[in-house]
Amino acid sequence: MSVRVYDLAHSRAGDKGNTSNISVICYDASHWEFLERELTAERVADAFRHLAKGPVRRYPLRNLKAFNFVIENALGGGVTVSLAQDIHGKSYSNVMLAIELPDPK
């Protein structure tokens, strides 16, 4: 059994230059420790391996029952030069939400 990040959290992606930042925000604060343990920077880097060179940094935001993931070299050179359709990587939050984690129960 596994859960998706989608089951426990919501997410939004933003861009600055060639760097994407993606929030992961728990619906229920009681899931924060589980995500802190399982949703590591390494796991996120792995999920984005085909889209971003990285590195990936994770910033815990316990006060907001959230995390901020900062993924470098992620946007085809940045919004001004990227050939992608989604030059801002706005849809990247859905790659984050699809990450599967071991069942917390």
Place this chain on the structure above:
Amino acid sequence: MRSKDAVRVGSGAGTSDDRLIPALELAERGDIDYLVFECLAERTVSRENLSRSKNPDQGYSPSLHARLRMVLPTCIGKGIRIVSNMGAANPLGGARAARQEAADLGLGDIAVAVVLGDDVSSLVQHKGELRLIENGEPLESILPKMISANAYLGADVVCEALHTGAPIVLSGRVADPSLFLAPMMHEFGWAYDDLPKIAQGTAAGHLLECTASVTGGCFGWPGKKDVPDLARNGFPFADVKADGSIVIGKTPGSGGRLDVMTCTEQLIYEIHDPAAYITPDCVLDITGIALTQEAPDRVRVTHAKARHATPTYKVNVGYADGYIGEGEVSYGGIDAVARAKWAAEIVKERLKLQGFAYDDFRVDLIGMSSLHDQVAIRPEPYEVRLRMAGRTNDRKAAHAIGFEVRALHMHGPGGAGGACEPRVRDVLAVKSVLLPKSMVNAQVIVEGTP
């Protein structure tokens, strides 16, 4: 609901392409004191610089006319002051256009305070040794292609513009949260040393700078994160008190939702290190911030912290970097994906046969892998749209992509439909440097009599 000692700062635009009507609704029904229009994306100033080089009267945001025409009668009538970076590459030209709009609307001679000094292009011409933040190369490497260089000015000079009493303040490049912080500094006399207040105001500015992003825009998800009446979503405002207390609200009677969830998404949006969000006004730390639902559609923000601002301005340097060409065509039904893949190979070969080369090239199967790649593991859709795009310094090579994709109608696999016209656009790339604040001469000029 609203106490008399609070000032209410409304958010009227979060990009030059933002919706117009919610700003008018906010002015009409939101009981606001200030209406802030944030309208500059990273490359907008470069683009407007090119407009100004063709016509010296232009170079401000083209959306200025429609926005001001819509809200000026209400704002002037109610005494709502307007603050905006719609001056873009020509704030003085924007001020003249704004005054003309006011006169045409029969509102008389309206003064506009203009913020100048963000344009540092002549200054950095002699600073080729500055390092680009993105890759560490010297600025010199892009100087020959430079179109614009603009410092992100802070709230201090916008505040100075508000001190003139002009109903409208227009700037070029100013950091987004600073546009919102300035009215608070002006109203309450906050100085940069009042760090807890500057922190609260900057956090509020960051929450407001993308308008509907705190009211349910860029948020909803059917069955999971429902947003009521999203079609009529309203724009937000901040109720700010002299002690730095902040409550975010939205236009009464508007659609959408404003709660801790929507505010949390926006608070983290486009932040890297949450303990060090650098603006020209301070270094904001959101790691202690608490968001509390105080009433329906009202969220209180507390415990923002900040350190003193850095001694430098971030400067965006825009430069011409060749062209992007693209084309699209669709395939449907049996073996749609196989035909699209074959078509892509044919186009690539035809481009190569003509001697065209590209710095970067990309093939997307829209409906399958255009957003998140990994074509190999995606399920095949019933229909797929082939998109091919490339970047090059050769305009002919850029155009050839869309030309060859369109020609697949007659010269490719069977059943291609709906190709678009070949598209070519100029690439306006942006990189940045840090410039000591002491070298930048930010100033205010008033057009008309306040």
